[in-house]
Amino acid sequence: MFQHILLAADGSQHALRACEKAVYIAEKTPGCRITIIHVVDDLPTRTDVMDEAMRPRDIPEHRRERVKPVVEAVEQSGVTYEVKHVFGEPGPTIVREANDEKVDLVVIGSRGLNQFQQMVLGSVSHKVAKRAECPVMIVK
Numbered sequence: 001m002f003q004h005i006l007l008a009a010d011g012s013q014h015a016l017r018a019c020e021k022a023v024y025i026a027e028k029t030p031g032c033r034i035t036i037i038h039v040v041d042d043l044p045t046r047t048d049v050m051d052e053a054m055r056p057r058d059i060p061e062h063r064r065e066r067v068k069p070v071v072e073a074v075e076q077s078g079v080t081y082e083v084k085h086v087f088g089e090p091g092p093t094i095v096r097e098a099n100d101e102k103v104d105l106v107v108i109g110s111r112g113l114n115q116f117q118q119m120v121l122g123s124v125s126h127k128v129a130k131r132a133e134c135p136v137m138i139v140k
Helices: 013-027 046-050 061-077 090-100 115-121 124-131
Strands: 004-008 033-040 080-087 105-109 136-139
Touching: 004 013, 004 090, 013 033, 013 061, 013 105, 013 136, 033 061, 033 090, 061 080, 080 090, 090 105, 090 124, 105 124, 124 136
Parallel strands: 004 033, 004 105, 033 080, 105 136
Antiparallel strands: none
16 A cells, blocks of 8 residues: 655654654565665754865764654564655755655644644644645554
8 A cells, every 4th residue: 555655753752753664664564675764954054064084965973863762663563664854944845755656645743732833833734634645644
């Protein structure tokens, strides 16, 4: 049914709960694979860019560490996976990845914003659900 799942991860508890659901689905579907996408929504600081060890547009290691628990959980499950770390605005970047890669399902955590917060801030999960060309599972 679902052969390719895109799992949005940011290191939060919501992302860990989403990971549990993505792994559960993937384990029930032979041949299913998970792509973990971690979108870094801020640009590198001047000191990051000036650091000679960091090439422009590299994701700093401390940012990669945030999603390590999600990666470890998927790895322990035995499901085939890959990890993508990218700079960008989370909603549009996740949608673009889902649509370009023709994934079968996007699994994303819900931050649990109230109605006022959603109206003012918008939610990444809502933006993804509206624009992705595949089913989207929002995990509370």
